[in-house]
Amino acid sequence: MTNQENISTDFRKKLAPFEKTEIQGFLAANGLTFEDDIEETAIVRENNEIIATGSISGNVLKCIAIKPDIRGSNLAGSLITALIQKQYYRGISNLFIFTKPQNSSIFSRLGFYVIYEVENEAVLMENNPAGLSLFIENLKKETAAKQIVSSADSALESSSAEGSTKNISSIVVNCNPFTKGHLYLIEKGASESAFLHIFVLSEDRSLFPTETRFDLVKKGTQHIKNLAVHSGSDYIISNSTFPSYFIKDARKIYDIHAKMDLGIFSEKIAPALNITRRFAGEEPLCPVTNNYNRLMAEILPQKGIEFTVIKRLESGGNPVSASRVRALIKENRLEETEALLPPVTYNFLKSPEGEKIIKKIRGIQG
């Protein structure tokens, strides 16, 4: 048994190098790694020796480990309480944990519920048992609001009859920032669908903030009636935020991420909105996205979702892409982006808010 009096729990925003090495060693002994995006770390020591640790990053609890010989003493309860309270005082109450399936029972005793499990590989848990259903309810509301408008409009158009045989489809985008390429993909997807659901990734690690990315897509697609723009929230999982600290084989990370993200999409979200088809833009430049397209082509049809890749829009012999836009901004060639961007994005870049982001792009990368 441990003696409570000698146990101390401390939080660190930034770990001193020696402490980081210590934590990394402790995690490694438990088969885990320390992730780069951690914002705060709890360190539990008994007589100076680390006996437990856990970290937070956004609304995710991660890199949680307890010394094997003191497991069962409810140290997990104290540690998770400390992490939950820390998050609560940061204003975050809906929390997520990605972990190995064999550990899910520990977290379910501590008030976490399984959202999705990739067999033998990973499980996503959440402390609000209604979190996913509230998200889906909200998607339905957003859709209903758009469908009333679009059916009123299409009643005026003579071509509405053929719409009934088309699929309800979906596109997931990051739009960092929203380009003519995205617009082309969305217009094409909408024209081939009875209704199109666009999910904008809500991770906040892109140069353009989440809210801006979402606003630009929303404003830039206003002219298309048969679509709704949703925030991906916590249930469309970007590979940049997918925690992989518990996955031993690094080559499997992309696969497991895809199985989880696409599993939630096709088993939980798509059925609720009757989505039967997903579009993606062809990806000639970025190997990570290209790999994701390959995984979508493999996984989605197995789950009853048709997958269609749409060829990229080109401009001057090159594909129109957000990364090219960012590169031009970085090289101080803002005028040249006008050809690649819809007016809504170009005008935003010219605004004071846009200028700040331009400075950020030049500052960070230049």
Added chain:
Amino acid sequence: MKIVKTGMAGTLESSDVLVTVRENPGKGVEILLQSIVEKQFGKQIKKVVKEKLQILGIDEAVVQLNDKGALDCTIEARLAAAVYRASGITSYNWEKI
């Protein structure tokens, strides 16, 4: 009192309870109980929660309890704290608490 955000109080330590109170517009009171003594005291815990909510004047909320064997008085105190936090009120009516 009206629930306007998520409120939390308590811990997952032995003999304590972690209470989370969330909004539930138009759907009344929902109690989600997870307790190590659910078989023995599940009904009693729910009764304590319902009565306390009534005293506090809450008729719409999701109340989630993760109980590690807390006594009734502890449950009431944690619930009251979570409700007050969830309602954004910081001046208390001590007679009702």
